[in-house]
Amino acid sequence: MKLKEIFPGVFRIDGQLATKNLVNGRSYSEKIIKINGEEYRTWNPEKSKAAAAIERGIKNFPINKGSKILYLGIAQGQTASYFSDIIGNDGIIYGVEFSARAVSDLVIACEKRGNIVPIKADARKPEDYSWVEKVDVIYEDVADSEQVAILLRNVEAFLKKGGYAMIGIKSRSIDVTKDPKKIFEESLSAIKEKMEILDYVTLDPFEVDHAFIVCKLS
Ligand SMILES: C[S@@+](CC[C@H](N)C(=O)[O-])C[C@H]1O[C@@H](n2cnc3c(N)ncnc32)[C@H](O)[C@@H]1O
Missing domain, CATH: 3.40.50.150 (Vaccinia Virus protein VP39)
Structure with a gap:
Protein backbone atom coordinates (compact mmCIF):
# COMPACT_ATOMS: atom_id res chain seq x y z
CA MET A 1 0.00 0.00 0.00
CA LYS A 2 1.22 3.51 -0.86
CA LEU A 3 1.20 5.89 2.12
CA LYS A 4 2.13 9.58 1.88
CA GLU A 5 1.79 12.33 4.50
CA ILE A 6 0.34 15.37 2.68
CA PHE A 7 -0.18 17.64 5.72
CA PRO A 8 0.97 16.95 9.29
CA GLY A 9 -1.10 13.94 10.38
CA VAL A 10 -3.07 13.77 7.10
CA PHE A 11 -2.21 10.86 4.83
CA ARG A 12 -3.07 9.65 1.38
CA ILE A 13 -3.31 5.86 1.24
CA ASP A 14 -3.81 4.46 -2.25
CA GLY A 15 -5.60 7.66 -3.25
CA GLN A 16 -7.82 7.95 -0.15
CA LEU A 17 -7.42 10.56 2.58
CA ALA A 18 -6.82 9.13 6.06
CA THR A 19 -5.64 9.98 9.57
CA LYS A 20 -3.86 7.77 12.10
CA ASN A 21 -6.47 6.58 14.60
CA LEU A 22 -6.03 8.02 18.09
CA VAL A 23 -8.25 5.29 19.60
CA ASN A 24 -8.54 1.82 18.14
CA GLY A 25 -11.73 0.89 16.30
CA ARG A 26 -14.20 2.66 14.05
CA SER A 27 -15.72 5.95 15.26
CA TYR A 28 -18.29 6.42 12.47
CA SER A 29 -18.81 4.46 9.22
CA GLU A 30 -15.26 4.97 7.93
CA LYS A 31 -13.00 2.21 6.61
CA ILE A 32 -10.06 1.16 8.77
CA ILE A 33 -6.74 0.39 7.07
CA LYS A 34 -3.88 -1.30 8.95
CA ILE A 35 -0.30 -0.60 7.89
CA ASN A 36 2.75 -1.82 9.85
CA GLY A 37 0.63 -2.38 12.94
CA GLU A 38 -0.82 1.18 12.82
CA GLU A 39 -4.51 1.86 12.30
CA TYR A 40 -5.63 4.54 9.82
CA ARG A 41 -9.20 5.87 9.33
CA THR A 42 -10.28 6.88 5.82
CA TRP A 43 -11.64 10.43 5.57
CA ASN A 44 -14.50 10.85 3.08
CA PRO A 45 -14.62 14.24 1.26
CA GLU A 46 -18.34 13.72 0.65
CA LYS A 47 -18.97 13.72 4.39
CA SER A 48 -16.54 16.39 5.56
C1 LIG B 1 -23.30 21.05 8.54
S1 LIG B 1 -23.55 20.62 10.21
C2 LIG B 1 -21.91 20.37 10.83
C3 LIG B 1 -21.22 19.10 10.40
C4 LIG B 1 -19.89 18.91 11.11
N1 LIG B 1 -19.12 20.13 11.05
C5 LIG B 1 -19.04 17.79 10.52
O1 LIG B 1 -18.42 18.02 9.47
O2 LIG B 1 -18.98 16.71 11.12
C6 LIG B 1 -23.91 22.17 10.93
C7 LIG B 1 -24.10 22.10 12.43
O3 LIG B 1 -24.09 23.43 12.96
C8 LIG B 1 -25.05 23.52 13.99
N2 LIG B 1 -25.35 24.96 14.14
C9 LIG B 1 -25.99 25.77 13.27
N3 LIG B 1 -26.04 27.04 13.75
C10 LIG B 1 -25.41 27.01 14.95
C11 LIG B 1 -25.13 28.01 15.93
N4 LIG B 1 -25.51 29.28 15.76
N5 LIG B 1 -24.46 27.64 17.05
C12 LIG B 1 -24.07 26.34 17.22
N6 LIG B 1 -24.30 25.36 16.33
C13 LIG B 1 -24.97 25.68 15.21
C14 LIG B 1 -26.20 22.66 13.50
O4 LIG B 1 -27.03 22.24 14.59
C15 LIG B 1 -25.45 21.50 12.84
O5 LIG B 1 -25.23 20.44 13.75
Missing part, protein backbone atom coordinates in the same frame (compact mmCIF):
# COMPACT_ATOMS: atom_id res chain seq x y z
CA LYS A 49 -15.93 19.89 4.16
CA ALA A 50 -12.37 19.93 5.48
CA ALA A 51 -11.57 16.72 3.57
CA ALA A 52 -13.34 18.12 0.48
CA ALA A 53 -11.23 21.30 0.73
CA ILE A 54 -8.04 19.20 0.86
CA GLU A 55 -9.19 17.27 -2.22
CA ARG A 56 -9.95 20.60 -3.93
CA GLY A 57 -6.34 21.63 -3.43
CA ILE A 58 -5.99 23.99 -0.46
CA LYS A 59 -2.30 24.69 0.19
CA ASN A 60 -2.69 25.50 3.89
CA PHE A 61 -4.20 23.13 6.43
CA PRO A 62 -3.13 24.65 9.75
CA ILE A 63 -4.00 21.82 12.16
CA ASN A 64 -0.98 20.21 13.84
CA LYS A 65 -0.05 17.91 16.70
CA GLY A 66 -0.92 19.79 19.91
CA SER A 67 -3.21 22.38 18.24
CA LYS A 68 -5.97 24.01 20.29
CA ILE A 69 -9.12 24.33 18.19
CA LEU A 70 -12.46 26.06 18.64
CA TYR A 71 -14.94 24.18 16.43
CA LEU A 72 -18.24 25.97 15.71
CA GLY A 73 -21.03 23.63 14.54
CA ILE A 74 -19.34 20.39 15.60
CA ALA A 75 -22.59 18.34 15.23
CA GLN A 76 -21.98 14.66 16.09
CA GLY A 77 -18.23 15.19 15.76
CA GLN A 78 -17.48 13.35 12.53
CA THR A 79 -15.02 15.89 11.06
CA ALA A 80 -13.80 16.74 14.57
CA SER A 81 -12.81 13.10 15.09
CA TYR A 82 -10.22 13.50 12.29
CA PHE A 83 -8.94 16.73 13.85
CA SER A 84 -8.76 14.80 17.14
CA ASP A 85 -6.55 12.16 15.46
CA ILE A 86 -4.23 14.88 14.10
CA ILE A 87 -3.82 16.96 17.27
CA GLY A 88 -3.30 13.91 19.53
CA ASN A 89 -3.47 13.92 23.30
CA ASP A 90 -1.57 17.21 23.68
CA GLY A 91 -4.18 19.15 21.71
CA ILE A 92 -7.78 20.05 22.48
CA ILE A 93 -10.99 20.75 20.56
CA TYR A 94 -13.70 22.93 22.12
CA GLY A 95 -16.78 21.89 20.16
CA VAL A 96 -19.73 24.32 20.10
CA GLU A 97 -23.10 22.99 18.98
CA PHE A 98 -26.63 24.29 19.69
CA SER A 99 -28.64 21.15 18.90
CA ALA A 100 -29.22 19.16 22.12
CA ARG A 101 -29.66 15.95 20.10
CA ALA A 102 -26.33 16.43 18.28
CA VAL A 103 -24.54 17.23 21.55
CA SER A 104 -25.78 14.05 23.21
CA ASP A 105 -24.60 11.99 20.19
CA LEU A 106 -21.30 13.89 20.32
CA VAL A 107 -20.79 13.09 24.01
CA ILE A 108 -21.18 9.36 23.26
CA ALA A 109 -19.06 9.50 20.09
CA CYS A 110 -16.13 11.22 21.77
CA GLU A 111 -16.24 9.35 25.07
CA LYS A 112 -13.06 7.45 24.23
CA ARG A 113 -11.33 10.52 22.80
CA GLY A 114 -9.93 12.58 25.61
CA ASN A 115 -9.32 15.70 23.52
CA ILE A 116 -12.84 16.92 22.60
CA VAL A 117 -14.84 19.15 24.97
CA PRO A 118 -18.53 19.33 23.93
CA ILE A 119 -20.15 22.73 24.59
CA LYS A 120 -23.90 23.16 24.14
CA ALA A 121 -24.13 26.81 23.10
CA ASP A 122 -25.04 29.17 20.28
CA ALA A 123 -21.97 30.16 18.26
CA ARG A 124 -23.60 33.59 17.71
CA LYS A 125 -23.02 34.27 21.41
CA PRO A 126 -19.33 33.74 22.27
CA GLU A 127 -19.99 35.44 25.62
CA ASP A 128 -21.86 32.26 26.68
CA TYR A 129 -18.63 30.23 26.51
CA SER A 130 -16.19 32.98 27.42
CA TRP A 131 -14.29 30.56 29.71
CA VAL A 132 -12.73 28.92 26.62
CA GLU A 133 -9.00 29.69 26.35
CA LYS A 134 -7.33 31.36 23.32
CA VAL A 135 -6.91 28.88 20.46
CA ASP A 136 -4.60 28.31 17.47
CA VAL A 137 -7.41 27.53 15.02
CA ILE A 138 -11.11 28.32 14.68
CA TYR A 139 -13.09 26.01 12.38
CA GLU A 140 -16.63 27.01 11.44
CA ASP A 141 -19.29 24.89 9.77
CA VAL A 142 -22.61 26.25 11.06
CA ALA A 143 -24.73 26.83 7.92
CA ASP A 144 -26.22 30.10 9.22
CA SER A 145 -27.24 33.24 7.30
CA GLU A 146 -24.67 35.17 9.38
CA GLN A 147 -21.85 32.68 9.00
CA VAL A 148 -19.08 35.17 8.38
CA ALA A 149 -20.15 37.56 11.16
CA ILE A 150 -20.25 34.59 13.57
CA LEU A 151 -16.73 33.60 12.57
CA LEU A 152 -15.34 37.11 13.02
CA ARG A 153 -17.00 37.51 16.42
CA ASN A 154 -15.36 34.28 17.60
CA VAL A 155 -12.02 35.25 16.03
CA GLU A 156 -12.09 38.45 18.04
CA ALA A 157 -12.89 36.61 21.27
CA PHE A 158 -10.74 33.48 21.01
CA LEU A 159 -8.13 33.43 18.24
CA LYS A 160 -4.46 33.92 19.15
CA LYS A 161 -2.53 36.51 17.15
CA GLY A 162 -0.97 34.62 14.22
CA GLY A 163 -3.75 32.00 14.48
CA TYR A 164 -5.81 30.55 11.65
CA ALA A 165 -9.48 30.22 10.79
CA MET A 166 -11.21 27.88 8.35
CA ILE A 167 -14.81 28.28 7.25
CA GLY A 168 -17.12 26.22 5.07
CA ILE A 169 -19.62 28.57 3.42
CA LYS A 170 -23.00 27.27 2.26
CA SER A 171 -24.36 29.92 -0.09
CA ARG A 172 -27.95 28.65 0.20
CA SER A 173 -27.93 29.22 3.95
CA ILE A 174 -26.93 32.84 3.39
CA ASP A 175 -29.36 33.66 0.54
CA VAL A 176 -31.02 31.06 -1.72
CA THR A 177 -31.94 33.68 -4.31
CA LYS A 178 -28.41 35.05 -4.83
CA ASP A 179 -25.69 33.78 -7.16
CA PRO A 180 -23.32 31.66 -5.00
CA LYS A 181 -20.29 33.35 -6.62
CA LYS A 182 -21.50 36.76 -5.44
CA ILE A 183 -22.03 35.41 -1.92
CA PHE A 184 -18.52 33.93 -1.85
CA GLU A 185 -17.06 37.27 -3.05
CA GLU A 186 -18.92 39.19 -0.34
CA SER A 187 -17.77 36.69 2.30
CA LEU A 188 -14.16 37.03 1.13
CA SER A 189 -14.25 40.83 1.32
CA ALA A 190 -15.80 40.79 4.81
CA ILE A 191 -13.09 38.37 6.05
CA LYS A 192 -10.34 40.39 4.31
CA GLU A 193 -11.14 43.39 6.52
CA LYS A 194 -9.85 41.48 9.56
CA MET A 195 -7.71 38.62 8.25
CA GLU A 196 -5.40 37.52 5.46
CA ILE A 197 -6.91 35.04 3.01
CA LEU A 198 -4.61 32.06 2.40
CA ASP A 199 -6.87 29.73 0.43
CA TYR A 200 -10.25 29.91 -1.26
CA VAL A 201 -11.77 26.93 -3.09
CA THR A 202 -15.27 25.83 -4.07
CA LEU A 203 -16.23 22.35 -2.87
CA ASP A 204 -17.94 20.93 -5.95
CA PRO A 205 -18.41 18.07 -6.78
CA PHE A 206 -18.33 17.03 -3.10
CA GLU A 207 -20.70 19.79 -1.92
CA VAL A 208 -22.65 21.91 -4.39
CA ASP A 209 -22.75 25.73 -3.85
CA HIS A 210 -20.21 25.60 -1.03
CA ALA A 211 -16.87 27.36 -0.65
CA PHE A 212 -14.06 26.89 1.85
CA ILE A 213 -11.73 29.63 3.06
CA VAL A 214 -8.52 29.36 5.09
CA CYS A 215 -7.34 32.64 6.63
CA LYS A 216 -4.81 34.00 9.11
CA LEU A 217 -4.96 36.65 11.83
CA SER A 218 -1.79 38.73 11.49
Whole structure:
Protein backbone atom coordinates (compact mmCIF):
# COMPACT_ATOMS: atom_id res chain seq x y z
CA MET A 1 0.00 0.00 0.00
CA LYS A 2 1.22 3.51 -0.86
CA LEU A 3 1.20 5.89 2.12
CA LYS A 4 2.13 9.58 1.88
CA GLU A 5 1.79 12.33 4.50
CA ILE A 6 0.34 15.37 2.68
CA PHE A 7 -0.18 17.64 5.72
CA PRO A 8 0.97 16.95 9.29
CA GLY A 9 -1.10 13.94 10.38
CA VAL A 10 -3.07 13.77 7.10
CA PHE A 11 -2.21 10.86 4.83
CA ARG A 12 -3.07 9.65 1.38
CA ILE A 13 -3.31 5.86 1.24
CA ASP A 14 -3.81 4.46 -2.25
CA GLY A 15 -5.60 7.66 -3.25
CA GLN A 16 -7.82 7.95 -0.15
CA LEU A 17 -7.42 10.56 2.58
CA ALA A 18 -6.82 9.13 6.06
CA THR A 19 -5.64 9.98 9.57
CA LYS A 20 -3.86 7.77 12.10
CA ASN A 21 -6.47 6.58 14.60
CA LEU A 22 -6.03 8.02 18.09
CA VAL A 23 -8.25 5.29 19.60
CA ASN A 24 -8.54 1.82 18.14
CA GLY A 25 -11.73 0.89 16.30
CA ARG A 26 -14.20 2.66 14.05
CA SER A 27 -15.72 5.95 15.26
CA TYR A 28 -18.29 6.42 12.47
CA SER A 29 -18.81 4.46 9.22
CA GLU A 30 -15.26 4.97 7.93
CA LYS A 31 -13.00 2.21 6.61
CA ILE A 32 -10.06 1.16 8.77
CA ILE A 33 -6.74 0.39 7.07
CA LYS A 34 -3.88 -1.30 8.95
CA ILE A 35 -0.30 -0.60 7.89
CA ASN A 36 2.75 -1.82 9.85
CA GLY A 37 0.63 -2.38 12.94
CA GLU A 38 -0.82 1.18 12.82
CA GLU A 39 -4.51 1.86 12.30
CA TYR A 40 -5.63 4.54 9.82
CA ARG A 41 -9.20 5.87 9.33
CA THR A 42 -10.28 6.88 5.82
CA TRP A 43 -11.64 10.43 5.57
CA ASN A 44 -14.50 10.85 3.08
CA PRO A 45 -14.62 14.24 1.26
CA GLU A 46 -18.34 13.72 0.65
CA LYS A 47 -18.97 13.72 4.39
CA SER A 48 -16.54 16.39 5.56
CA LYS A 49 -15.93 19.89 4.16
CA ALA A 50 -12.37 19.93 5.48
CA ALA A 51 -11.57 16.72 3.57
CA ALA A 52 -13.34 18.12 0.48
CA ALA A 53 -11.23 21.30 0.73
CA ILE A 54 -8.04 19.20 0.86
CA GLU A 55 -9.19 17.27 -2.22
CA ARG A 56 -9.95 20.60 -3.93
CA GLY A 57 -6.34 21.63 -3.43
CA ILE A 58 -5.99 23.99 -0.46
CA LYS A 59 -2.30 24.69 0.19
CA ASN A 60 -2.69 25.50 3.89
CA PHE A 61 -4.20 23.13 6.43
CA PRO A 62 -3.13 24.65 9.75
CA ILE A 63 -4.00 21.82 12.16
CA ASN A 64 -0.98 20.21 13.84
CA LYS A 65 -0.05 17.91 16.70
CA GLY A 66 -0.92 19.79 19.91
CA SER A 67 -3.21 22.38 18.24
CA LYS A 68 -5.97 24.01 20.29
CA ILE A 69 -9.12 24.33 18.19
CA LEU A 70 -12.46 26.06 18.64
CA TYR A 71 -14.94 24.18 16.43
CA LEU A 72 -18.24 25.97 15.71
CA GLY A 73 -21.03 23.63 14.54
CA ILE A 74 -19.34 20.39 15.60
CA ALA A 75 -22.59 18.34 15.23
CA GLN A 76 -21.98 14.66 16.09
CA GLY A 77 -18.23 15.19 15.76
CA GLN A 78 -17.48 13.35 12.53
CA THR A 79 -15.02 15.89 11.06
CA ALA A 80 -13.80 16.74 14.57
CA SER A 81 -12.81 13.10 15.09
CA TYR A 82 -10.22 13.50 12.29
CA PHE A 83 -8.94 16.73 13.85
CA SER A 84 -8.76 14.80 17.14
CA ASP A 85 -6.55 12.16 15.46
CA ILE A 86 -4.23 14.88 14.10
CA ILE A 87 -3.82 16.96 17.27
CA GLY A 88 -3.30 13.91 19.53
CA ASN A 89 -3.47 13.92 23.30
CA ASP A 90 -1.57 17.21 23.68
CA GLY A 91 -4.18 19.15 21.71
CA ILE A 92 -7.78 20.05 22.48
CA ILE A 93 -10.99 20.75 20.56
CA TYR A 94 -13.70 22.93 22.12
CA GLY A 95 -16.78 21.89 20.16
CA VAL A 96 -19.73 24.32 20.10
CA GLU A 97 -23.10 22.99 18.98
CA PHE A 98 -26.63 24.29 19.69
CA SER A 99 -28.64 21.15 18.90
CA ALA A 100 -29.22 19.16 22.12
CA ARG A 101 -29.66 15.95 20.10
CA ALA A 102 -26.33 16.43 18.28
CA VAL A 103 -24.54 17.23 21.55
CA SER A 104 -25.78 14.05 23.21
CA ASP A 105 -24.60 11.99 20.19
CA LEU A 106 -21.30 13.89 20.32
CA VAL A 107 -20.79 13.09 24.01
CA ILE A 108 -21.18 9.36 23.26
CA ALA A 109 -19.06 9.50 20.09
CA CYS A 110 -16.13 11.22 21.77
CA GLU A 111 -16.24 9.35 25.07
CA LYS A 112 -13.06 7.45 24.23
CA ARG A 113 -11.33 10.52 22.80
CA GLY A 114 -9.93 12.58 25.61
CA ASN A 115 -9.32 15.70 23.52
CA ILE A 116 -12.84 16.92 22.60
CA VAL A 117 -14.84 19.15 24.97
CA PRO A 118 -18.53 19.33 23.93
CA ILE A 119 -20.15 22.73 24.59
CA LYS A 120 -23.90 23.16 24.14
CA ALA A 121 -24.13 26.81 23.10
CA ASP A 122 -25.04 29.17 20.28
CA ALA A 123 -21.97 30.16 18.26
CA ARG A 124 -23.60 33.59 17.71
CA LYS A 125 -23.02 34.27 21.41
CA PRO A 126 -19.33 33.74 22.27
CA GLU A 127 -19.99 35.44 25.62
CA ASP A 128 -21.86 32.26 26.68
CA TYR A 129 -18.63 30.23 26.51
CA SER A 130 -16.19 32.98 27.42
CA TRP A 131 -14.29 30.56 29.71
CA VAL A 132 -12.73 28.92 26.62
CA GLU A 133 -9.00 29.69 26.35
CA LYS A 134 -7.33 31.36 23.32
CA VAL A 135 -6.91 28.88 20.46
CA ASP A 136 -4.60 28.31 17.47
CA VAL A 137 -7.41 27.53 15.02
CA ILE A 138 -11.11 28.32 14.68
CA TYR A 139 -13.09 26.01 12.38
CA GLU A 140 -16.63 27.01 11.44
CA ASP A 141 -19.29 24.89 9.77
CA VAL A 142 -22.61 26.25 11.06
CA ALA A 143 -24.73 26.83 7.92
CA ASP A 144 -26.22 30.10 9.22
CA SER A 145 -27.24 33.24 7.30
CA GLU A 146 -24.67 35.17 9.38
CA GLN A 147 -21.85 32.68 9.00
CA VAL A 148 -19.08 35.17 8.38
CA ALA A 149 -20.15 37.56 11.16
CA ILE A 150 -20.25 34.59 13.57
CA LEU A 151 -16.73 33.60 12.57
CA LEU A 152 -15.34 37.11 13.02
CA ARG A 153 -17.00 37.51 16.42
CA ASN A 154 -15.36 34.28 17.60
CA VAL A 155 -12.02 35.25 16.03
CA GLU A 156 -12.09 38.45 18.04
CA ALA A 157 -12.89 36.61 21.27
CA PHE A 158 -10.74 33.48 21.01
CA LEU A 159 -8.13 33.43 18.24
CA LYS A 160 -4.46 33.92 19.15
CA LYS A 161 -2.53 36.51 17.15
CA GLY A 162 -0.97 34.62 14.22
CA GLY A 163 -3.75 32.00 14.48
CA TYR A 164 -5.81 30.55 11.65
CA ALA A 165 -9.48 30.22 10.79
CA MET A 166 -11.21 27.88 8.35
CA ILE A 167 -14.81 28.28 7.25
CA GLY A 168 -17.12 26.22 5.07
CA ILE A 169 -19.62 28.57 3.42
CA LYS A 170 -23.00 27.27 2.26
CA SER A 171 -24.36 29.92 -0.09
CA ARG A 172 -27.95 28.65 0.20
CA SER A 173 -27.93 29.22 3.95
CA ILE A 174 -26.93 32.84 3.39
CA ASP A 175 -29.36 33.66 0.54
CA VAL A 176 -31.02 31.06 -1.72
CA THR A 177 -31.94 33.68 -4.31
CA LYS A 178 -28.41 35.05 -4.83
CA ASP A 179 -25.69 33.78 -7.16
CA PRO A 180 -23.32 31.66 -5.00
CA LYS A 181 -20.29 33.35 -6.62
CA LYS A 182 -21.50 36.76 -5.44
CA ILE A 183 -22.03 35.41 -1.92
CA PHE A 184 -18.52 33.93 -1.85
CA GLU A 185 -17.06 37.27 -3.05
CA GLU A 186 -18.92 39.19 -0.34
CA SER A 187 -17.77 36.69 2.30
CA LEU A 188 -14.16 37.03 1.13
CA SER A 189 -14.25 40.83 1.32
CA ALA A 190 -15.80 40.79 4.81
CA ILE A 191 -13.09 38.37 6.05
CA LYS A 192 -10.34 40.39 4.31
CA GLU A 193 -11.14 43.39 6.52
CA LYS A 194 -9.85 41.48 9.56
CA MET A 195 -7.71 38.62 8.25
CA GLU A 196 -5.40 37.52 5.46
CA ILE A 197 -6.91 35.04 3.01
CA LEU A 198 -4.61 32.06 2.40
CA ASP A 199 -6.87 29.73 0.43
CA TYR A 200 -10.25 29.91 -1.26
CA VAL A 201 -11.77 26.93 -3.09
CA THR A 202 -15.27 25.83 -4.07
CA LEU A 203 -16.23 22.35 -2.87
CA ASP A 204 -17.94 20.93 -5.95
CA PRO A 205 -18.41 18.07 -6.78
CA PHE A 206 -18.33 17.03 -3.10
CA GLU A 207 -20.70 19.79 -1.92
CA VAL A 208 -22.65 21.91 -4.39
CA ASP A 209 -22.75 25.73 -3.85
CA HIS A 210 -20.21 25.60 -1.03
CA ALA A 211 -16.87 27.36 -0.65
CA PHE A 212 -14.06 26.89 1.85
CA ILE A 213 -11.73 29.63 3.06
CA VAL A 214 -8.52 29.36 5.09
CA CYS A 215 -7.34 32.64 6.63
CA LYS A 216 -4.81 34.00 9.11
CA LEU A 217 -4.96 36.65 11.83
CA SER A 218 -1.79 38.73 11.49
C1 LIG B 1 -23.30 21.05 8.54
S1 LIG B 1 -23.55 20.62 10.21
C2 LIG B 1 -21.91 20.37 10.83
C3 LIG B 1 -21.22 19.10 10.40
C4 LIG B 1 -19.89 18.91 11.11
N1 LIG B 1 -19.12 20.13 11.05
C5 LIG B 1 -19.04 17.79 10.52
O1 LIG B 1 -18.42 18.02 9.47
O2 LIG B 1 -18.98 16.71 11.12
C6 LIG B 1 -23.91 22.17 10.93
C7 LIG B 1 -24.10 22.10 12.43
O3 LIG B 1 -24.09 23.43 12.96
C8 LIG B 1 -25.05 23.52 13.99
N2 LIG B 1 -25.35 24.96 14.14
C9 LIG B 1 -25.99 25.77 13.27
N3 LIG B 1 -26.04 27.04 13.75
C10 LIG B 1 -25.41 27.01 14.95
C11 LIG B 1 -25.13 28.01 15.93
N4 LIG B 1 -25.51 29.28 15.76
N5 LIG B 1 -24.46 27.64 17.05
C12 LIG B 1 -24.07 26.34 17.22
N6 LIG B 1 -24.30 25.36 16.33
C13 LIG B 1 -24.97 25.68 15.21
C14 LIG B 1 -26.20 22.66 13.50
O4 LIG B 1 -27.03 22.24 14.59
C15 LIG B 1 -25.45 21.50 12.84
O5 LIG B 1 -25.23 20.44 13.75
